[in-house]
Amino acid sequence: MRVMHVIPSVEERSGGPATAIVPMCRALMQQGIEVLLITTNHGLDDEEVLRRSVYREVPAKFFPSQLGESFKYSRPLATWLAFHINSFDLVHIHSVFNHASVAAAHACRKANVPYVIRPLGTLEPWSMAQKPLRKHFFLQVSGKGILRRAAAVHYTTEAEKRSTERLLGFNHGRVIPLGVEINASVRGDGLARHFPNLTGEPYVLVLSRLHPKKGLDVLIDAFLSLVQTQKLGHWRLAIAGDGPLDYVLKLKARVASSMTGAQKSIGNPNIPLREAMNATEAMASSSARSSAESVASRRIFS
Numbered sequence: 001m002r003v004m005h006v007i008p009s010v011e012e013r014s015g016g017p018a019t020a021i022v023p024m025c026r027a028l029m030q031q032g033i034e035v036l037l038i039t040t041n042h043g044l045d046d047e048e049v050l051r052r053s054v055y056r057e058v059p060a061k062f063f064p065s066q067l068g069e070s071f072k073y074s075r076p077l078a079t080w081l082a083f084h085i086n087s088f089d090l091v092h093i094h095s096v097f098n099h100a101s102v103a104a105a106h107a108c109r110k111a112n113v114p115y116v117i118r119p120l121g122t123l124e125p126w127s128m129a130q131k132p133l134r135k136h137f138f139l140q141v142s143g144k145g146i147l148r149r150a151a152a153v154h155y156t157t158e159a160e161k162r163s164t165e166r167l168l169g170f171n172h173g174r175v176i177p178l179g180v181e182i183n184a185s186v187r188g189d190g191l192a193r194h195f196p197n198l199t200g201e202p203y204v205l206v207l208s209r210l211h212p213k214k215g216l217d218v219l220i221d222a223f224l225s226l227v228q229t230q231k232l233g234h235w236r237l238a239i240a241g242d243g244p245l246d247y248v249l250k251l252k253a254r255v256a257s258s259m260t261g262a263q264k265s266i267g268n269p270n271i272p273l274r275e276a277m278n279a280t281e282a283m284a285s286s287s288a289r290s291s292a293e294s295v296a297s298r299r300i301f302s
Helices: 016-030 075-087 099-111 132-149 158-168 216-226 245-258 273-278
Strands: 002-006 034-040 058-063 090-094 115-118 152-155 173-175 203-207 236-240 282-284
Touching: 002 016, 002 075, 002 099, 016 034, 016 058, 034 075, 034 099, 058 075, 075 099, 090 099, 099 115, 099 132, 132 158, 152 158, 158 173, 203 216, 216 236, 216 245
Parallel strands: 002 034, 002 090, 034 058, 090 115, 115 152, 152 173, 203 236, 203 282
Antiparallel strands: none
């Protein structure tokens, strides 16, 4: 069986989907399924990326992102899909409001190849309230048709499924949470190996894309109120993720002005997700989504 995954970008700063798609592809490969990842070079500094045939051990093809920070228009990607998509048994499309998703769905329809689409939470109420005119126009012109013709819509939580189907009136979705790669060789000392000042003290680990919709400012305020008590004063907060630089700096300024050195840690941006999770005392989530999707585990700070 041959399965194609289409995603507009694998830049980790774009959020959890770019991180989660790699273990998803690897899991299929472990089951003997032939996988190809199709994406653009958006946000990637590597000049050689367009000539790559493998990305993090997954067969892949990269195409130039030619126009639009959000839409990521790529004519070469659309052309390649039109000529090659009929050699695949199934296409898994990640996201809705971008050119790669539109091109993939259109090519699938013309070649009669079934596809599954994963909205990535972009059809939930908060997301739809951002640039609403543009998004509702897109849905009316092509988005609803793309979703309606999909063999299935892939959600990662029941809440996402309910809110999206309430908005669009569809009922052919399936909830399949994302997993986390397990590696028996992961060390058990978690973040403390990278941050010695966490050793011997309990800490709360937050895994999230750093974005206003995640409500991290509320979480920080709640944590601050708790550590004012003598019983919880020795607890620390670690936030793992990445996002827009202006928002990251805003969060850093917030915690720098309110937390003592004993309550926060700043450091290594490249700690693997499973390692961070392995020995943490407590984990906080900004939503009900799978942690594998929520985190682009590149920066630790609090």
